[in-house]
Amino acid sequence: MAQFECKRQRTVTMRIVIHGFGRIGRVILRQILTTPDHADIEVVAVNDLAQPDTCAYLFKYDSVFGPLPGGVTYQDGLLQAAGRAIPLLTGVRMADLPLEDVDLVLDCTGALKDRETAEAALTAGARAVLISGPSEIADITIVRGANEDQIGDSRVVSNASCTTNALAPLLRDLDTRYGLIQGHMTTIHCYTGSQPMVDAPRGPDLARNRAGAVSMVPTTTSAAKLIDRVLPDLAGRVTGAAVRVPAISVSAVDLVVRLRTPPQDPATALRALAEANPVIGLVEDPCVSVDLRARTESLVIAPNETLATGDQIRIFGWYDNEWGFSARMLDVARMMHQRGK
Template sequence: MTVNDDSFTNWKIREEIAEAMIPLIGKLQRERDVTVLLHSRSLVNKSVVGILKTHRFARQIDGAELSVTETMPFLEALTTLDLGPSQIDLGMLATMYKADERGLSVGQFTAEAVAGATGANKIERREPRDVVLYGFGRIGRLVARLLVEKAGSGNGLRLRAIVVRGGGAQDIVKRASLLRRDSIHGQFQGTITVDEDASTIVANGNEIKVIYADDPSHVDYTEYGIRDAILIDNTGKWRDREGLSKHLRPGIEKVVLTAPGKGDVPNIVHGVNHDTIKPDEQILSCASCTTNAIVPPLKAMDDEYGVLRGHVETVHSFTNDQNLLDNYHKSERRGRSAPLNMVITETGAASAVAKALPDLKAKISGSSIRVPVPDVSIAILNLQLARETTREEVHDYLREVSLTSPLKRQIDFITAPDAVSSDFIGSRHASIVDAGALKVDGDNAILYLWYDNEFGYSCQVVRVVQHVSGVEYPTYPATAV
């Protein structure tokens, strides 16, 4: 047998194991509300190849690919336990088991590592929480995809309705088509049907009512059986407390804005300050995509090195508020053709840092350039640190933050020397550190941070909604068993 034959045989064995993992992962989610992760990446609804590719990511930990042959025993052990709602990381289990010197079996170690989610310690499954989308544009449709994707157990967030302005003949059919096919993010993973008479879109069995209204004050959500819902405003039309309070109609308990909030509206970046949300807070903002991209790495750098001052320059994909061709626009430069020009514009991300990181005393300035790509942006974060360091130290620190810290769902890390913007379409992280572009000179550090300003931001929005709804479950194992 040749070396190539050996490689192919090994691949087929791993394919077979990954195939056997799929029903176990699905059953844990459906029956017990357990989400199986691999180093913070969900394995739920992954294909065979998707599971194998996710395992390959683990080579960033110790330079070696983590194999399904190593993680499958932990997954099998989980199926024997009396688990409650939780997120369980197979990658962390495998890594910690290798370092454990007590001679425990995989089953014994797993039971101990996830003890907080079993037996008398487990959290009871919660009733599903209704969600309403107000507006159904780029962010609205991506949030809808995520909500449908995460509805597998039936005990999490449940998308009940979208609210839009009437658009004429076959409006609902056209909106369903936009949900089904996306030029950037590809096909919807599942099936979508439309009932025009009932004004509903059915996505993977989820019945979503389409409500037509020109103003929030025209809607009584209880008429549609919606109770205590979280409404996500994707329009950005109202950004202060007074305006957003219009959404607090019968059936709506909380309002989440997918744009920077003004005045006393809390700006929340999940992973950084989501734990500051007061239980009785009814209105909050998820800030902007750029704020979500820069705040987590900024916090990480300040925690370790101290930040005295900084400047962020965002090279941002064009958005729907720009003109395709030169035409009138209330903002002078944004009136020029988006697909044909680089456009200097403003960003509120730097000033929004103070809301998300009130303990950061450093002055952060910012500016932005819109460029002719439809998605994925890069933030260049130039920092003056409180102490001198080296490129190697910062490199290793940010790599470790992306793998094991509380910010691992927000910060990713890539070492590929040929990475370009389109590689990050569909990234679920708020930002991705480009290791090859990192620059450090004494007390000056320059971080290059990629981010999918559509999908990565939508993931952050859903995380905030999960948190305020009470369906954000704890992750096991902890950093130490």
């Protein structure tokens, strides 16, 4: 497979294939290429259904994060960016990707629904598969900061959803420190590619058939169900809903909880909680969503938005649902790779 060869010019400790080059696939590659901490990751190949020149263009110019520093070119089957030459493939089945001696396949297609396809990737040489979203076929769903100690030797892992990554670490810490009685979360979520830009039939959720860039759209979220999976001790204690809003990036969690032993000063308690958890950040200034773009934390708490009445506390936090989630994908990928080393 000479056409798949990618020259190693750095000290490489992890070899990955990115299967699916949509929003998350592109943001993951952008982080790999622009973050010095990821210089040791070799991207063996990128694969997508779209034509390579279109993929290269969408990677070069991004409506959310801006042009990639240094530019991007595509020539002779290679995506050239940040001094690297990465094979860019079109429409290759997962099992037919160049998977020999590959540590992980990062499946970012949103379309991996059958276990047989994942197993075929393992048979073809990949050591593990990490899925960028909720999955019924995964061995386990892992959220860093919530249940990463459960990863074990699972070879097909789900990275949950962006909202679950924002919520689960906070819930775990609240329950550990103060005892969670119950809670309700509303995610104020930017529109995504699952919504039409103009009114159009997209599915059974009628409100989600309306133009996402001009209206707030009440809908559901998978986060509450996934919390039960990630934190089974909290099963049945947290409900969730969503409102899609006309913003292109950065979402928010609005959480109301009842605690057994609520802290006397909730805002100060949240600051301490964030300082102790590497995936939870803080913002003290009165910010709006655009100010949180490209923050790597799973959740950025705004303690000044905290309200308390008796044992009930309202907590507000921001999360970049693309950048933060992609950072967690790379975190979990490293955890999977480092097992047993």
